[in-house]
Amino acid sequence: MQLGANQAKAERADWRHVAVLAAGFWLLQLFSTTAQRAVFAASETPLLFIVPRSLASLMGVLITLAFWLVLRRAQSWRSMLLLIVALVPVAAMLHAAGNFLLFDLFFREENRRGATVESYAMACIGWAWAYATVGSLVAAWIYLMRGRAEERRNDLLHDLARTAQLDALRYQIRPHFLFNTLNAVAALIHVGRSTDAEAMVENLSDYMRTTLEFAQSEFVALRDEVGLQKLYLDIEQTRFPDRLATRIDVPDTLVSTPVPSLILQPLVENAIKHGVARGRGLTRIDILVEDQPTGVSLKVSNDAEAQEAPASGHRIGLDNVRRRLELLYGEQASFAAGFNSMNRFEVSFTIPRPSADDD
Numbered sequence: 001m002q003l004g005a006n007q008a009k010a011e012r013a014d015w016r017h018v019a020v021l022a023a024g025f026w027l028l029q030l031f032s033t034t035a036q037r038a039v040f041a042a043s044e045t046p047l048l049f050i051v052p053r054s055l056a057s058l059m060g061v062l063i064t065l066a067f068w069l070v071l072r073r074a075q076s077w078r079s080m081l082l083l084i085v086a087l088v089p090v091a092a093m094l095h096a097a098g099n100f101l102l103f104d105l106f107f108r109e110e111n112r113r114g115a116t117v118e119s120y121a122m123a124c125i126g127w128a129w130a131y132a133t134v135g136s137l138v139a140a141w142i143y144l145m146r147g148r149a150e151e152r153r154n155d156l157l158h159d160l161a162r163t164a165q166l167d168a169l170r171y172q173i174r175p176h177f178l179f180n181t182l183n184a185v186a187a188l189i190h191v192g193r194s195t196d197a198e199a200m201v202e203n204l205s206d207y208m209r210t211t212l213e214f215a216q217s218e219f220v221a222l223r224d225e226v227g228l229q230k231l232y233l234d235i236e237q238t239r240f241p242d243r244l245a246t247r248i249d250v251p252d253t254l255v256s257t258p259v260p261s262l263i264l265q266p267l268v269e270n271a272i273k274h275g276v277a278r279g280r281g282l283t284r285i286d287i288l289v290e291d292q293p294t295g296v297s298l299k300v301s302n303d304a305e306a307q308e309a310p311a312s313g314h315r316i317g318l319d320n321v322r323r324r325l326e327l328l329y330g331e332q333a334s335f336a337a338g339f340n341s342m343n344r345f346e347v348s349f350t351i352p353r354p355s356a357d358d359d
Helices: 002-040 046-071 077-106 108-113 117-173 175-190 194-214 222-239 265-276 312-332
Strands: 219-221 244-249 258-260 283-292 295-303 334-339 344-351
Touching (some): 077 108, 175 222, 222 265, 258 312, 265 283, 265 344
Antiparallel strands (some): 295 344, 334 344
């Protein structure tokens, strides 16, 4: 899915950015150490030690990347700070030991003359300051990237939700929808069913007003979302009095569950357009809600010919719903569409129950 591909791309970019950050830090540290030795250790030839110091800097880059792999799993500043406090001494001791081994490869006698417990402890303290600094830089980078990623995610989610809402609104104001509805009203008046005509106009008015209200909210209560679809089906029932039957089943315990606004609209539209309008006999549309172990399950199904492949317009509506669920809930939501064992086309999705903090 698009979100998964974007996430993988972002992770690859993070690798590169952190690698550049780590390389820049340890390159600066290499230049700084070499310059200090050149000034304060006049008897030492700086270039003589450039190879082991460069290898030690490369080791620092690798340890910093390992630092990042651990820190990026932290979910809060507090946990990240605790990880830094725990990792800095470990990284410092590893670096001090690795630094000793590298210099031992090139300058065994000189290196071992100065190898004492005190010198190792002092080296650990020095490297601890270095890793505390680079660890803080990595943590700041992680939070900066998380903030930007969240902004991009929210922008994409907002745009997608707005698109879904506008698509639903466009269906309501498309000429053929209003024409068919008003034509049905005129026909009712013509045969003297003025009460039915008045009820249909009221349903149309309520439906369009509610749709406009929903366009301002990202989530609505399940009772309101299903109520809106009932208004829509009541309007279509007048157009197809002998070809449309409906069944709506929502447990009382779930009516307050927050769901994405207009999430059922494309599914019910498709059931009318590709089920009732194209069918030859009676078509039943079911909207069923169930409390499942994995969350709250919503299903929209209709009678259809199994041999007919979903039309392109049908697929656009399904993809829109799938993408919205993916952006809102990630892997916590599931989505499926196809013909079930009863030869009915069924679209089902499951969303997580709201947490106590959302109540």
